[in-house]
Amino acid sequence: MSAPTMKERKACWAARDEFWRCLDRHTEDAPRCEKLRRSFESLCPQQWVKYFDKRRDFLKYKEKLESEGFQPPETAGKA
Amino acid sequence: MAMALLPVRCLRLFPLRPSQLPAPTRGLSGARGGPTPVLPLGRRLAVVTAVGGAAGGAWLYLRARKERERRERRQRELRALALGQGNFQLVDHRGRPRCKADFRGQWVLLYFGFTHCPDVCPEELEKLSRVVELLDRDAALPRVQPLFITVDPERDDVAAVGRYVRDFHPRLLGLTGSPEQVRAVSSAYRVYASAGPKDEDGDYIVDHTIIIYLLAPDGLFLDYYNRSKTADKIAESVRRHMESYEPLLD
Numbered sequence: 001m002s003a004p005t006m007k008e009r010k011a012c013w014a015a016r017d018e019f020w021r022c023l024d025r026h027t028e029d030a031p032r033c034e035k036l037r038r039s040f041e042s043l044c045p046q047q048w049v050k051y052f053d054k055r056r057d058f059l060k061y062k063e064k065l066e067s068e069g070f071q072p073p074e075t076a077g078k079a
Numbered sequence: 080m081a082m083a084l085l086p087v088r089c090l091r092l093f094p095l096r097p098s099q100l101p102a103p104t105r106g107l108s109g110a111r112g113g114p115t116p117v118l119p120l121g122r123r124l125a126v127v128t129a130v131g132g133a134a135g136g137a138w139l140y141l142r143a144r145k146e147r148e149r150r151e152r153r154q155r156e157l158r159a160l161a162l163g164q165g166n167f168q169l170v171d172h173r174g175r176p177r178c179k180a181d182f183r184g185q186w187v188l189l190y191f192g193f194t195h196c197p198d199v200c201p202e203e204l205e206k207l208s209r210v211v212e213l214l215d216r217d218a219a220l221p222r223v224q225p226l227f228i229t230v231d232p233e234r235d236d237v238a239a240v241g242r243y244v245r246d247f248h249p250r251l252l253g254l255t256g257s258p259e260q261v262r263a264v265s266s267a268y269r270v271y272a273s274a275g276p277k278d279e280d281g282d283y284i285v286d287h288t289i290i291i292y293l294l295a296p297d298g299l300f301l302d303y304y305n306r307s308k309t310a311d312k313i314a315e316s317v318r319r320h321m322e323s324y325e326p327l328l329d
Contacts, residue, residue: 003239
């Protein structure tokens with residue numbers, strides 16, 4: 001399976017950005033953005049969808065840290 | 080008339096009439112008794128300028144020497160590190176065999192990546208292309224050779240690399256090879272690369288060091304630029320290296 005071309009990459013990124021913008025508007029309420037999610041999944045390779053989902057989680061976490069500061073988990077002590 | 084040329088405070092300090100001012104040729108020995116004649120303003124200014132100039136000169140010299148010593152220390156460190164030593168044998172995206180010696184005499188900006196990369200590699204290669212464009216604008220500088228080496232030789236064969244590099248700077252040369260050859264060049268440049276788990280399609284992502292390496296015409300690694308460096312900053316740094324270049328190896 002050959003790698004996406006530049007055109008395909010840009011289409012994937014655009015779909016991802018639209019999906020993320022929808023999530024931003026509806027504060028992560030995923031069901032509201034179902035259509036855009038399906039479009040994103042169809043335009044991007046599966047591996048990339050997983051990668052971008054993880055990236056989104058990381059960016060949101062980073063945002064949270066920057067605004068709220070670090071809160072150690074309550075269940076500290078579990079290895 | 081000479082009085083008019085003296086600043087007012089001088090007149091207050093040395094309330095001498097023009098006829099009482101010592102002529103320049105007499106100096107400090109002072110002819111007859113009375114107050115020791117002082118050097119004229121012109122002479123004093125000359126002395127202060129000379130002393131100031133000497134101090135300034137000394138400071139500039141010491142600063143230049145410190146900078147030279149810092150550069151020499153860095154060169155010793157880079158020589159000890161000797162990144163990118165040893166030959167590599169790869170194939171370019173037109174199918175021609177290439178070894179490290181082919182790039183001697185050229186400045187090289189090198190990036191390791193893979194064609195199935197979701198976002199980082201295209202962004203870094205765009206940045207790299209932009210750096211080359213910026214440097215090309217100055218006709219006095221040698222032309223930089225941008226290089227892309229894959230960290231995913233299993234999938235990135237000559238055709239795949241050829242399709243990939245086409246989207247970036249026209250001089251960008253893609254290199255690939257057998258897994259052994261690619262492993263050899265990656266370890267020579269201390270590049271970390273680790274293929275992730277495959278999904279049902281057999282697709283996977285390769286986690287890897289994200290760095291643009293600058294190689295000098297003698298083939299040795301001279302500097303590196305990470306994700307946070309902008310194209311402008313990188314071009315500025317490359318230009319500085321080119322202008323102050325002294326070969327590391329004899």
